[in-house]
Each structure stands twice: as structure tokens, then as C-alpha cells.
Amino acid sequence: MYYYLMRKNDVVTTVELNDMGQLVWADYQNVKEPEKLPLELATSTNRLSMWWEHRSVPIKQGKIAEMLREKGFQCSEEYLTKNLGLSLTDYYWVKPIDSELEWKDVNLFENDFHNEMVVDTAVDDSKIYGKYTPNSSLQGALEKKWGIIDGERYLIKGNRDNFSTESINEVIASKIHELQGFGNYTPYALFEIKKRDYDYGCISKLFTSQKEELISAYAVVTSEKQPNDKSSYEQFISLCKRHGIDGDQLRMEMEYQMQVDFIISGRDRHLNNIAILRDADTLQFKRMAPIFDSGKSMFIRQDIPDNNKALLSLRTESFAATELQLMKYVQNRKLVDISKLPGRDVISDLYHCDSQMSDRRISDICDAYERKIELYRNFQLGKSLNQIKFASVQQKQGTGKAPIFERKEEA
DSSP: OEEEEEETTEEEEEEEEOTTSOEEEEOGGGOSOGGGSOGGGSSOGGGHHHHHHHHSOOTTSTTHHHHHHHHTOSSHHHHHHHTTTOOSSSOEEEEETTOOOOHHHHOTTTSOOOOOSSOOBSSOOTTOOOSOOGGGGOOSSSOEEEEEETTEEEEEEOOSSSSOHHHHHHHHHHHHHHHHTOOSBOOOEEEOBSSOSSSOEEEEEOOOOSSEEEEEHHHHHTTSOOOTTSOHHHHHHHHHHHTTOOHHHHHHHHHHHHHHHHHTTOOOOOTTSSEEEEETTTOOEEEEOOBOOOOSOTTTTSOOOOSHHHHTTOBOSSSSSBHHHHHTTOSOTTSSOGGGSOOHHHHHHHHTTSTTBOHHHHHHHHHHHHHHHHHHHHHHTTOOHHHHHTSOOOOOTTOOOOOTTOBOOOO
16 A cells, blocks of 8 residues: 655655555655655665664564554554554654545644553553554563653553563662753653552653654764764764754763763663754754663663672663773763762662562662762772773672572562
8 A cells, every 4th residue: 555654744755565564665766855754764765664664663562462463463564554653752654645634633742542552550541542552653672652641641661570670760860860950851750550560660751742853863873874983972973063953062961871871880872762852843953852761770680790890891782882981982070960869778768669679689789889889989080990990809708699580588
């Protein structure tokens, strides 16, 4: 079936989707306004089929595969097509060529949407109706859904296992930003999700709108060919500056984010978890998007390192492969006020919201958090983290660390 690929009410090009919702043809020769293509296609429109495939909800997300089978969908692209490819992070959608639909009829920023997802929450949204859902284009591995509460759009996320750790980590990161007085972050709060073995998921409010859309760092970096002598990080900075973002402010926010991620041992700041906000009409970059998605931190599903060498050998997914390599991009080492970081008692109290986490595991995480703060203190004083890594470390004897998934003993 043939569709128009739309950006709001503007036709971008014509595409053909098969019965499974897969893009099998696009009219690359007659793209109406190339600047209105998804940014990552700026260097090659031939990647449009891959863009469409990646736009669909990942089959491994939560219980998506089970839901698709129950609803009779052959794959997630078919589910995406049923919902016209609509999203709450940008303005792209597909319109059947014989349809008279307009953006005002389908956009989910203003129109109600339905929830045929598997995340049951304490909020009753069963009375919210709509023909389409943004959940068919919702990315990430965690089970999640968009929901409408008192007329506002919220993202509700679960966890990968029976612990509430990822959700608690989001709240810890929010607390850090709040105490630091850093305004450009996404506040997360714990949120009850029904019929799950874990105690809490988390909830955050939508930060895009009809006026501003989300553009990932990946889309920015791949929008132009990267010179061999330029890192992906510098490619991102230079392209953002060219598109209208203040370079000094951008570097400050990026370096702040790197330093907070170091302190909480965040290892999932890949280029789709870094983003900018773009003006819907002018296509100018406005500013960095609020910091989001910090759940994969604080040694989640990891053994906790018990010495500085191990603490400084942590790998990450970002502009560099390790924390130490990433911290080399930091020019201003004083962007985080150590005196305003949440203390051990605050971290411990939050983890105790998880009834399945053992006291020993919580204590070990708090120990490692305090050691990372001390390492960061040395970094602020101008010391080399690389030299500290290879310095001899006094080891405590006979103090094994709690297993990754140790639970509380039954009373």
C-alpha cells in the first residue's frame, strides 16, 4: 500500500509499505523538501527503510512480543503502520495516499490515544480513548508506555527484572540535579505498577511539544560525514553550534552530564540518550534536551568493584568506550558541587523502597558511591584518574561483596 511520508501537514515523499508494515520502496527522486527528512537521512535517503524499521517499538521491549501475538500483528512494523508511525518525540507520520487526514486529526500531542500495552499502572486510564497510540514507536529495552494523566502526557517505565533498581536510579539522578541547581533535567518519581514482582516503576513528564521535537545525538553526528581527524564528540559539538546552539553552554551541559554520570557510574549514555531540541518550524536547534534515562547506573546488574583500579575501569556506551576516556573531554572540572551531592543516608533510604534489595547490597552500593565521589574530588583537584587507577590500593581483608541479585532473607 502506498503512503505519503508526512512531517505535520507537509508531504516529504511517497513510500510503499507491505502487508507487514515494512518499507519496500520510497520515491527518493522526488523528495519534496530534503531539509524536512529525518536528520539522520541527510547524507543518504537510501537509509529510509532502516529508519522506519528502527522507528518501530523493539520486539524485545518488555512483553511487546506477547502483545503483538495476542493482537495478531506479524511484526512491530505492522503495529507501527496501524498507528501511522506516530510519535510523541517528533512530527513524522505516514498517510494513506487516498486519505484526507490532517495533522490536527492524528497528532498525539493534542488528541487522546489508547493504551494497548502490557504495563498496568495504579492510574486508571482505561477510559481514555483514541484511534492511535504513540507506544508503537516507543524505543528502549524496558517495558514502558505513554499515558495521559489529568490531560498531561507522561512516560511510565518499569524495570528489567524483579527489582525496582532502575527506577530508583532515575530518582537518584533527579535528586542530584535538583540539589546541584541544574535546571535542564527530566524529573523522575517512583510510580506503582500493578501485577509486577517489583515494587515501583517510575514516571516522567513529556518534554517535547508541538513547537519542539527531539533530535538524538546519533542523528546529529550522522547527518554529515565525519572527518577522520575529528571525534564523534567534537562532530556533535560543531554541528550543534552550526545549527544555532551556543557552544559554551553546550559544552558546559555536556561536561556536567559526564561528571554526574561518572559519580553515579552511569554506563548507558549512548548517542540516543543524548539529544537536542529543534524548532518545529525553523528547524533551528534550540538547546540541549533535558537529561533523561539514567537508570542503568549505580552498578545495576553488576558486581560492585571493591578497589579504585576496578572502579576506574568501568566501560560505558557513549562518545568513548570507558569512563576514563570520556572524562578526558572535560575541561571544567568544577561543574558538580560535591558538598551538594545527596549523602549516603539519602541513597540508602531510596534503595530501601525496594523490598527485595538486601541491606548488604545497599551498603555496598553506598560504599562504591562514596568512593566515586572521593575519586571525583581528586579529579577536581587536578589529579590524573589514570594514575590513580594504577596506584596500589589498600584492600580490606575478608569483606566479600553482596551478589548482584542478593535478596532480603525472609523474616
